[in-house]
Every structure is written in C-alpha cells, then in structure tokens.
Amino acid sequence: MNRINLTSIIKPGITALLLMCLGITANVAQTAIINKTVCVRGIQLFSVPFWGFTENCTGMGSGLVPGPVVEVGVGDTLNLTLNMMMAPQEPAPYSGHTIHMHGADVKTSEDGIPETGGVTTGDTYTWTPAAGMEGSYAYHCHQHTVKHLEMGMYATLVIRPKNASGAFLNQINSNSATAFDYVQSYMLSTVDPNYHTAIGDSTVFADYNPTIFLIDGKQGTSTSSPAITLAAVPSKKVALRLIGMHSVNGTFSLGGPSFTVYVRDGRTLSSPMTVSSIDITPGTRYDILFTLPSASGTMYPQMTYKKLRDNATYATVYGRITY
Amino acid sequence: MHGMLWLGPADGSAKAWTGGPSYSFQRLWVTSDMDKPRWNDVAGTGGTVSTATYKPNYFMINDLGGFDSMAALGVNTIDGNVRQTALIRVVNPGQFSYSLHFHANHFDLLTVNGARQSSPYKKLDVVNIPPLGTADLLFYLNQPGDYPMHVHTAQMETANGVYLNGAVTMIRIK
Numbered sequence: 001m002n003r004i005n006l007t008s009i010i011k012p013g014i015t016a017l018l019l020m021c022l023g024i025t026a027n028v029a030q031t032a033i034i035n036k037t038v039c040v041r042g043i044q045l046f047s048v049p050f051w052g053f054t055e056n057c058t059g060m061g062s063g064l065v066p067g068p069v070v071e072v073g074v075g076d077t078l079n080l081t082l083n084m085m086m087a088p089q090e091p092a093p094y095s096g097h098t099i100h101m102h103g104a105d106v107k108t109s110e111d112g113i114p115e116t117g118g119v120t121t122g123d124t125y126t127w128t129p130a131a132g133m134e135g136s137y138a139y140h141c142h143q144h145t146v147k148h149l150e151m152g153m154y155a156t157l158v159i160r161p162k163n164a165s166g167a168f169l170n171q172i173n174s175n176s177a178t179a180f181d182y183v184q185s186y187m188l189s190t191v192d193p194n195y196h197t198a199i200g201d202s203t204v205f206a207d208y209n210p211t212i213f214l215i216d217g218k219q220g221t222s223t224s225s226p227a228i229t230l231a232a233v234p235s236k237k238v239a240l241r242l243i244g245m246h247s248v249n250g251t252f253s254l255g256g257p258s259f260t261v262y263v264r265d266g267r268t269l270s271s272p273m274t275v276s277s278i279d280i281t282p283g284t285r286y287d288i289l290f291t292l293p294s295a296s297g298t299m300y301p302q303m304t305y306k307k308l309r310d311n312a313t314y315a316t317v318y319g320r321i322t323y
Numbered sequence: 324m325h326g327m328l329w330l331g332p333a334d335g336s337a338k339a340w341t342g343g344p345s346y347s348f349q350r351l352w353v354t355s356d357m358d359k360p361r362w363n364d365v366a367g368t369g370g371t372v373s374t375a376t377y378k379p380n381y382f383m384i385n386d387l388g389g390f391d392s393m394a395a396l397g398v399n400t401i402d403g404n405v406r407q408t409a410l411i412r413v414v415n416p417g418q419f420s421y422s423l424h425f426h427a428n429h430f431d432l433l434t435v436n437g438a439r440q441s442s443p444y445k446k447l448d449v450v451n452i453p454p455l456g457t458a459d460l461l462f463y464l465n466q467p468g469d470y471p472m473h474v475h476t477a478q479m480e481t482a483n484g485v486y487l488n489g490a491v492t493m494i495r496i497k
Contacts, residue, residue: 105426105428105466108470111426115471201484201485203380205481206483244475265429281475282424283424284451
C-alpha cells in the first residue's frame with residue numbers, strides 16, 4: 001500500500017544503536033530498504049502480443065518477458081512500486097494491474113489481489129523477508145490472472161542470504177553447503193497465442209492450447225539452439241532457480257546428471273533431495289545445486305512441458321552449460 | 324460418481340492420524356473437472372462420449388466453483404482465528420492435475436497418496452494433486468486477513484472462460 005513503513009526504518013536503527021552502545025556490532029547484519037519501480041509496456045514476441053514489466057518507465061519502450069529480476073536480502077525491506085502510466089490494459093471489469101509477490105506470506109494489503117481490495121491503478125507492495133525465507137519466488141500481475149499472467153507479466157523475485165556487512169552471499173540459503181560459483185534463473189512459461197488476443201470473459205480462456213514453450217522468455221527446442229546458456233569452468237558449482245509460471249505440467253532434468261534440491265517454495269528442505277529429475281507444476285519453485293564434472297563438456301538442463309490430463313509431452317526446451 | 328474416503332484416529336481426536344499432528348479444524352476437498360459440451364451434455368442426451376478427447380471447461384472443489392466455493396463457509400473456506408491450524412484433506416478424482424497455491428502462509432505437507440511424510444515436514448505454498456492423487460496439508464492461520472487459495476493453472480481459474488472461477492476458495496483469518 002502507499003505508505004511509509006516507519007517501523008521498518010526505526011526498529012532496525014534503534015536495535016543497531018543499542019547494540020553499538022553495548023559494543024556488539026560485528027554480528028548485526030546490515031539491512032537495506034530497496035525501492036524499486038516497474039511499469040508495464042507492450043512487446044511483440046513470436047508474432048504474439050505480450051505485456052511485460054520494465055524498469056524503463058520514461059517512454060513507451062518495450063516490456064520484458066520475464067520482467068526485471070528483483071533481489072532482496074534477508075531482513076531488507078522491499079518496496080516494489082507498480083507505475084501504471086501508459087500501461088496497456090484490458091477494458092473494465094479487468095482494467096488495471098497489480099503485483100502479487102508469489103510465495104511471500106504478506107498481509108492482505110500487500111498481496112495484490114483485486115478481489116480482496118488490491119488497488120489496480122498502481123500501488124507499492126512491501127515485504128520484509130525474514131531468515132529462513134531465502135530462495136526463489138516470483139512477482140506477477142494478479143488482475144484477471146488467466147490472461148495477465150499469460151501475457152508475460154511475471155518475473156523472478158529472489159531472497160538472498162547476507163553476511164554481517166550486508167553483502168549478498170553467493171549461497172542459496174544460510175548454509176555454506178549451498179555456495180555456488182554461478183547462478184541462473186530458469187523462468188518456466190508457456191504461451192497459447194489465442195489467450196493473448198482474447199479479452200474479458202471469453203470462452204477462449206476455457207481451453208488452453210499452448211504452442212510456444214519457454215525458458216527465460218525464449219524458445220529453445222533443440223540443444224543446438226538453447227533458450228539460455230552459461231559458460232562455466234569445470235568442477236565449479238552451479239545453482240539454478242526454477243520458477244514455474246507455466247500453465248501445464250512439466251519435468252526438469254539435467255539430461256542425466258543428478259542435482260540437489262535445497263529449497264522448495266522459499267523454504268529450506270530439512271533433508272536436501274538429490275535426484276535426477278523433478279516434476280514442476282504451475283506456481284512451484286525449486287532452488288537446485290550441482291557440481292560440474294572435472295573434464296570439459298556440455299550439459300543440457302531441460303524442461304519437458306506436459307499435458308495436464310495424461311502427462312503426454314508437448315515439447316522440451318533446453319538450456320546449455322559449457323564448461 | 325466419486326467421493327472421498329478418509330481415516331482418522333479411532334478415538335476421534337483432532338489429529339491427522341493416531342499420534343499425528345493436531346489441528347483446530349478440518350476441511351475435506353474433492354477436486355473435479357467437467358467437459359460439459361463433449362462429455363456431460365452428450366451422455367445426458369443418451370449419446371456416446373468420445374473419451375479420447377477431454378477438454379474440461381469447469382473446475383471445482385466439492386462440486387463448487389468460483390464464488391460458490393468462496394462462499395461455502397465452513398465447508399470449502401479456511402475460516403478461523405489466528406494461531407489455529409487447519410487440516411486439509413484433498414483428493415482428486417478429476418482428470419486434470421490441480422496445482423493448488425495458498426496465499427497468506429505456507430503449509431506442512433503431511434501425506435502424499437496416503438503415505439505419511441517424514442517430520443520435519445516440507446513447508447510449501449503449492450501442492451500438486453495429480454488425477455487420483457491425495458494429500459493432507461496442515462495450514463497455519465498466522466495473520467489476519469482475506470486471502471485466496473487457487474489453482475495456478477490458467478484455464479482452471481475460469482468457468483467456461485469466465486474469471487474468477489474454477490478451483491478456488493478463500494482463506495479468512497480473524
């Protein structure tokens with residue numbers, strides 16, 4: 001909501017001052033207030049109209065699909081503002097947009113749901129994630145979600161561990177065993193072009209027939225033309241943030257090698273799972289880690305999108321890691 | 324022609340199973356879907372359904388969709404007070420997977436297809452119930468307000484394309 005969160009400013013300050021007087025400053029993690037503004041712009045991708053978030057709000061420009069990544073440290077306060085100036089939108093009753101911080105357990109006023117009072121003409125959404133909430137989330141529009149999510153209004157939101165100086169740690173969570181050398185966000189999504197031109201309450205939205213399958217907003221249905229690439233070094237550790245904003249079933253793998261899931265839905269697993277594949281359904285997030293082989297080679301992380309009824313394959317989209 | 328069969332402790336105590344996690348109140352959710360034009364309307368007029376094609380246009384919890392489900396107080400809705408816990412038993416006799424997303428708080432995943440999970444339980448905000456799958460969830464009511472619980476799959480948020488509908492209900496915490 002549009003207000004200044006005084007407690008988030010005053011309380012840490014008082015605490016730090018008190019501890020400073022007591023001479024114990026070394027273990028106080030520095031927290032920050034992160035003010036970020038995004039707006040909405042149109043963009044044509046794959047000959048299909050999309051709406052995407054962007055931080056470039058000064059002109060008409062183009063939206064990004066997925067939108068800008070937002071990174072927040074444990075204890076930081078995020079003020080994520082949606083600027084509605086020049087935003088493409090539907091006519092009433094589904095005019096306007098919101099931001100829902102998907103997976104964040106926030107108050108109703110910060111949840112971005114029009115049906116529970118969320119403002120659709122622009123707002124600021126505040127969240128102060130606590131320790132134990134490290135991991136991958138998303139933010140997306142929650143107005144007429146069946147269309148607006150499909151239109152590309154989604155992006156990665158990450159909660160990161162920090163050291164005592166307030167710097168991000170290159171770890172998935174506070175456990176040093178989750179340290180990584182490289183990290184990438186695999187935003188998983190699907191596209192039914194008919195959903196992009198339909199508006200309002202249309203029977204088009206009763207039948208989802210995706211024909212375009214994406215990782216990080218890009219097609220990559222062959223290993224020779226992957227959606228996302230990473231140039232790495234043998235024996236190094238890679239973390240992937242797998243974020244399901246698709247609307248079908250799916251299975252992720254590295255094409256054979258095993259990997260370890262440390263965090264699911266923004267909560268650390270008490271027992272990390274080492275597996276060779278995981279099913280990723282709409283809305284779920286996984287933070288995974290693996291070590292590259294010691295000899296040079298190529299690895300193809302891949303997401304196979306599947307039908308909701310019988311898990312029959314639609315398509316497989318590939319990433320590529322060379323090392 | 325479907326329903327739920329669930330087993331609780333023999334002594335009737337409010338626990339997920341004998342000696343299991345306690346709860347304040349319980350909800351029983353049966354998810355289902357319906358391809359009205361190609362299945363129900365055809366069968367209802369004595370025709371033969373082509374079962375190879377199934378494109379459901381209605382999605383429900385306890386045979387209620389959208390605002391009907393959101394208004395089914397004490398049946399579908401998770402309505403209670405802060406610090407209560409709700410045990411939610413879900414079965415899916417439908418033909419589509421239901422990837423259910425909870426706002427407001429994470430829940431403990433207690434069982435999957437009748438198999439008890441090991442403690443400490445996974446804390447999730449999304450659980451997928453595949454066709455003929457089941458799960459038991461322990462939801463913590465930890466902050467007052469109104470929040471949705473909904474399937475996170477595009478068409479399943481509608482009733483024949485009309486939003487806000489489908490497999491959804493409300494979390495109302497006082």
